[in-house]
Amino acid sequence: VALLVASDIDALCACKILQALFHCDQVQYTLVPVKGWQDLGTAFLEHKEQFKYFVLINCGANVDLLEMLQPDDDAVFFICDTHGFFLQLLSSHLQIKLLIKQDDDLGVPSYDDIFRDEEEEGDDSGNESDEGTEPSGKRRRYDEGAVERRIERQRAKREWEARRREILFDYEQYEYHGTSAAMMFFELAWVLTKDTKDMLWWAVIGLTDQSVHDKITHMKYITDIATMQRHVSRHNHRNEDEENSLSIDCMRISFEYDLRLTLYQHWSLYESICNSCYTSCNFKLWTLNGQKKLQEFLADMGLPLKQVKQKFNSMDMSIKENLRDVIEESSNKYGMKDIRIQTFGVHFGFKNRFLASDMVHSTAALLESTEKDESDGDNFIKALDSLSRSNLDRLNSGIDLAKKKLMAIQQTVASCICTNLILSQGPFLYCYLMEGTPDVKVFSKPVALTLLCKYLLKAFVHSTRNKRCKLLPLIMAAPKDVEKGTVIIVGIPPESETSDKKNFFGRAFEKAAESTSSRTLHDHFDSSIIELKMEDRSKFLDALITLLS
C-alpha cells in the first residue's frame, strides 16, 4: 500500500490515525509526503510498479486523477480529501473510491444532471448516419417528422449541455473544505472498534487545524465539536470510576471552554494577548491608543503587569484560578464577545497539559520551518513525530518555533497597516511583501502566508473606515524563491459574519494566467495558492482586476 499525504496538519493527523490502524493489523505501507501536483505525479511514477493500492489523503480529489496519472487498470485509489471533488471521478467508480461523509452539505448536483447515458448518444448518431447514408433516391421520402424529432433532440441536448456547463461552473468556481480527513479516519477506526484515545486526540487536532486556519465555518466547527465530544465522553466513562481511578500517565482528553489566546499556557499572558489575532485586532495593538487600551484592560481585571509578563506557569495560583471568567467579563466590556471558544485539551503525566490549538500551531511551525539544511520531507517527518505522545521535546521545540512565527506575523501586520501597504485595486485588496521585510522567509510557505493573510484582513477590516473596503477579498504576494525570481500569491475571500468560506480565487487565477500567458505554477492542492514569476506580476494583476470587476 502506498500512502500519499498532502502537507497540511489535517492530513498529518489522518496519516497518524491510519498508521496506527495499519500497525494494529500489521499491514506494510510506504509513506510519501507530497506538496503539490508535480510531487504527486513523480511519487506516483516512482511507486507505480510496486504498489497496487494507493491511499491519497487531502489531495487528488479535485482534478481528473485518471487523466493526470494514467495508472494501470488494476491500480486502486482510495481518496479522502477535504477539498471538493471533481465530478468526473464519479463515472470511474471502479478504480477510484472516495471517502466522504454522507450528510455533508456539499451541494453536489445530481448524477443525472451531469452525465447522460451513453446509449442516447449512440442512438442519435446512429440515426443520423442512417439518414445520411440513404441513397439520394429516398430523399424524396424525407420525413418532416423525423427532421423535427431530430431538431428537437438536438435542441434538448444543447439545453442540457448548457445547463450542465452552468452547474459545473457554479460547482467548480468555488473552493471550500468539507469534513476533516482526520475525523473521517477516526470514524472509520470507531466502526472497526479499534479507536483509542490517541486517535481521538489526533482527530481533534485535525478538526482544530481547520478552525485555526479558517477553513470551515463556525457552525460546522460547532457541530463537529459536538460529535467529538460524544466520543470523548464515551472514552472517559469507560475508564474513570470512583474507586478505580486511572493512572496519572494515561492520557485524558477533556472538553474545555477555553480562551482564544494562542499558546497562552506556554507563554506569558501578556505576550499571548499581544500576539493572538482576535485580541490584537480588537484592541488595534499596532496603534498607541491600542496599547493604552490593553493596559486599561489588564488593570480592569486587576492583574498586575509584573505577573502578566511572567511565564504562565509561574503566575500566582490565585490569579490563575479564576482567569478565564475574569477575562471573559472584562473582554465583554471591551467589545470582544467571543473570547472563549469550545475546544479540547489533553492532559498526561504531571506536567503536560496541551490545548488542541497549541498542538496545531506547533506542528504547523515544524512542518514549515525555514531553518537551513532541512528538506521538506524531513520537516514532514519531524512534524509527524511531534504528534505522538513520546516526543515531547519535539513538541516543545515546535511551540518555540510557533511563538517566533506568531510574533513575526504580528509585526508584519502592524507594519503593513501602519505604512498602508494594503492597496485597494478595485474588486479586491492587494498587498505585497518586499524582499527586505524582516522574517519574509517565513512567509514563503503557503500555510504561514495564508495565516498572515487572514490576520491582515481582519486587522484591516478593524482599522479602516471605508465601508466598501471592508467587504473586499484580499490577495497577498510574497517572494518565494529569490534566485528563481518567483512570488507566491494567496487569495482569500472577504471577511464577513456569515461567510461560508468559499474561495473563488482558484478559477480566477487560472483564467487570468491564461489570458495574460504569465508563467505561473498551479502546483498547490489548494488552487487559491499559486507561484508566479516576478516580472509578470503587474500584468497578472491587471488581468485579475478586469476579470473580477
Added chain:
Amino acid sequence: MDPSEVEFLAEKETVKIIPNFSLDKIYLIGGDLGPFNPGLPVEVPVWLALNLKQRQKCRIVPPEWMDVEKLEEMRDLERREDTFTPAPCPYYMELTKLLLNYASDNIPKADEIRTLVKDIWDTRIAKLRLSADSFISQMEAHAKLDNLTLMEINTIRSFLLDSLNCMFKLRSNLQPGSSKAQFTDY
C-alpha cells in the same frame, strides 16, 4: 545474566486476558493456547498478551496478587520479618513493569501499585545487601536464603561473586608466607 534475559523468562508466565476476536485453538511448541472467543477470559503467556494488547485485540485482567490491599499486607509483613517472606509471584518485578507500561489503563490504581511494589523490592534488596555484607565480613562458608526471586538473585549475583573471588585471592595469598602479601595489589 542480563536483566533483559530475566524479563524474557518472565514473559512465559500466564496472565488472563479478554480477547475481542475469535480464533480456534492454536498449537504451539510451548503448549496449546485455548480457543479465543470475544468476551470470554482465557489464559495466555504474557508475551502474547502484550502483543495482542498493543494491537488492541484484547483487554488484560490484572493478576490476583496485583491488588492494593494484598500488596500493602505483603509490604508490612516484609518490613516486620528479618528473613525473606514469600514473594507475591516468582517474577513480580518484571510483570509489574511490563503490565504497568503497556496496560496501565486496564489496571485500577496503577500508581499505588507501582509504589507498593517498589517498596517491597527496596525492602528485600536491603535485606539481601545486609546478609551479603554479614556473609563476607564473617567469612562464612555457605549460606541459605529462601524465597528469593530470580531478579533479585540476578541483581546481586555479579557483585557477590566478584567480591567472593577477591576474598578468596586475598586469603590464598596470606597462607604461603607474609612476604608475598606485599606484592599482591588489589
